[in-house]
Every structure is written in C-alpha cells, then in structure tokens.
Amino acid sequence: MSKFSFTKHFKVALMIPGVIIVISLILSLCGMGMNLGIDFTGGALLTYDMGGEFDVQGVYDALSTAGIDEYQVAKTGVDVQDTLQIRLKSEMSDEEHRNALDDALFATFPDATFVTQDYVGAVAGRDLMANAFYSVAIVAVCMLIYIAIRFDFKSGLTAVLALLHDVIMMICAMVLFRNFFQANSSFIAALLTIVGYSINNTIIIFDRIRENNKRPEFRQGSKMEVVEVSVRETLTRTINTTVTTLITIVLLFILGGNSIREFAFPIIVGLVVGVYSSVMLSGQAWAYIIDHNWLTRKPRAAKPSKA
Numbered sequence: 580m581s582k583f584s585f586t587k588h589f590k591v592a593l594m595i596p597g598v599i600i601v602i603s604l605i606l607s608l609c610g611m612g613m614n615l616g617i618d619f620t621g622g623a624l625l626t627y628d629m630g631g632e633f634d635v636q637g638v639y640d641a642l643s644t645a646g647i648d649e650y651q652v653a654k655t656g657v658d659v660q661d662t663l664q665i666r667l668k669s670e671m672s673d674e675e676h677r678n679a680l681d682d683a684l685f686a687t688f689p690d691a692t693f694v695t696q697d698y699v700g701a702v703a704g705r706d707l708m709a710n711a712f713y714s715v716a717i718v719a720v721c722m723l724i725y726i727a728i729r730f731d732f733k734s735g736l737t738a739v740l741a742l743l744h745d746v747i748m749m750i751c752a753m754v755l756f757r758n759f760f761q762a763n764s765s766f767i768a769a770l771l772t773i774v775g776y777s778i779n780n781t782i783i784i785f786d787r788i789r790e791n792n793k794r795p796e797f798r799q800g801s802k803m804e805v806v807e808v809s810v811r812e813t814l815t816r817t818i819n820t821t822v823t824t825l826i827t828i829v830l831l832f833i834l835g836g837n838s839i840r841e842f843a844f845p846i847i848v849g850l851v852v853g854v855y856s857s858v859m860l861s862g863q864a865w866a867y868i869i870d871h872n873w874l875t876r877k878p879r880a881a882k883p884s885k886a
C-alpha cells in the first residue's frame with residue numbers, strides 16, 4: 580500500500596477551501612451570512628437583583644419559556660454573584676417579550692426584582708470588529724517581515740496566505756453554522772487567538788524545509804520533494820500538539836454554556852484548519868512558487884553589440 584502524498588494532491592487541497600468559500604459567499608449574498616449577535620447589532624441590557632446566589636439554568640429555562648432564543652446571560656456581584664444581566668437583541672426586547680420574561684423569571688426566582696433596562700448600540704461592536712481586522716492585518720505584515728528575514732520572502736508570503744486561509748475558514752464556519760452559533764465578541768477573541776496560534780506549525784515546517792533544502796539530494800529537482808519529506812518529519816509533532824489543545828477545547832465546548840460554546844467552536848475550527856493549512860498548503864505553495872519561477876526576476880536579455 581503506497582503512502583499518502585502530501586504534495587501530489589496540492590491542487591485538490593486548494594479546491595476544498597475554495598468550494599467552502601464560494602458556498603459561504605453565496606449564502607451571504609442571499610442574506611444568510613454570519614448570525615451577528617448583540618455585540619454587533621445592539622439591543623437591550625436588562626439587570627435583575629436575584630436576592631442571592633442563583634442557578635443560571637433556571638434563567639435559561641425562563642428565557643425559553645418567554646420565547647426568547649437569542650440572548651447573553653451574565654452573573655455579576657461584588658461578594659456574592661446575586662445580580663443577573665441579560666442582553667437581548669432589539670427585536671426581543673419589546674414589551675411583550677419583557678413581560679413574558681418577567682413572569683417566567685419571577686415564577687422561578689420569587690426573590691428576584693427588576694432593576695433597570697439600558698439600550699446598547701451597535702457602534703462599539705463595529706469598532707471591535709474593525710480593530711480585530713486591523714490586528715490581523717498588522718500581524719500578517721509583522722509575520723511576513725519576520726519570516727522573510729528568518730527564511731525568505733516567498734516563505735513569508737505563503738505563511739501569510741496560510742494565516743489568511745485560517746481566518747477566512749473560521750468566518751466561513753460561522754456562516755455555515757449560523758443557525759447554531761452567533762458571532763459575538765467571543766468570536767473576535769477566538770479569531771485573534773488562532774492568529775497567534777496557527778503560525779507555530781507553519782514556522783516549524785518552514786524551519787524543517789530550510790534544513791532539508793541544504794541536503795545534497797534535494798539541491799536539484801522539484802522543491803515538492805523537500806516539502807514532502809519535511810511535512811512527514813514534522814507531522815507527529817503537529818498532530819500531538821494540536822490534539823492536546825483540542826481535547827481541552829472540546830471539553831469546554833461540551834461542558835460549557837452558550838457563551839463558552841460560542842468561543843470554543845471557532846477555536847476548534849481554527850485549530851483544525853490551521854493543521855490543514857500547515858500540512859497541506861503552506862509548504863506546497865512555497866514549492867509551487869519556486870518550481871514555476873514565480874516572484875523571480877528574470878535576467879534582462881543582453882543588448883546586441885554594435886558592429
């Protein structure tokens with residue numbers, strides 16, 4: 580049985596994320612893009628004094644009874660977490676839903692009292708998203724400079740493309756699973772976490788490529804052979820570190836509440852696509868650029884000498 584080739588199927592490996600991106604774009608153009616949460620759309624912030632410690636599961640049940648399915652719940656307090664804050668989307672904060680929520684909540688928690696209702700604008704959320712993308716851009720530029728100095732410009736370019744691939748795939752996942760997860764500030768935190776994490780595997784692979792590229796048997800011929808060997812040599816390390824992290828995040832996803840799941844899900848996606856890009860795309864893209872003489876200055880033709 581022949582071994583699986585990590586370089587032979589490079590074009591197919593490129594097509595898979597390409598198809599996912601196209602599907603996500605079509606859904607977004609049809610009005611089924613990311614399910615933006617309250618952090619980005621704005622809404623109402625309701626505060627209740629619960630009269631003591633309380634079980635948050637009872638709050639979830641009350642919200643379900645009131646017919647409210649999009650919300651954020653937080654327990655606050657100085658010495659005792661006896662204050663409940665509920666964030667609702669604007670369309671869920673009308674008087675009808677408010678009254679239904681109060682009835683269900685006070686039935687479950689008789690000592691609870693309503694404190695105040697404030698309205699949250701979407702401006703802060705838009706600023707948060709803009710700052711996140713600025714951060715990704717800055718990281719990409721810094722990464723390009725760092726890898727270009729440590730390795731070469733082509734390595735830096737392909738590493739940045741792999742990073743952008745991971746970010747785009749996380750956004751696509753939020754589009755495809757919009758019925759299950761909202762994009763809130765936790766998604767931005769997950770995005771920035773993966774931006775910092777995904778570069779590790781890529782640098783490890785490029786470091787191995789640089790070492791193997793010095794070996795006499797790889798100085799001639801296609802650079803895809805160097806990438807194939809380098810990926811195989813680093814594969815065990817890549818899988819072990821990713822699986823170790825995934826175990827923790829998956830447990831958080833299973834055992835955590837809604838807000839924890841909204842953070843853990845994009846992290847899981849980012850870890851998986853990060854392995855995919857580092858193993859199947861980044862090194863192969865570097866080799867493809869070199870083998871096809873892309874980004875290489877061609878020597879100028881010598882001018883004919885005058886007789």
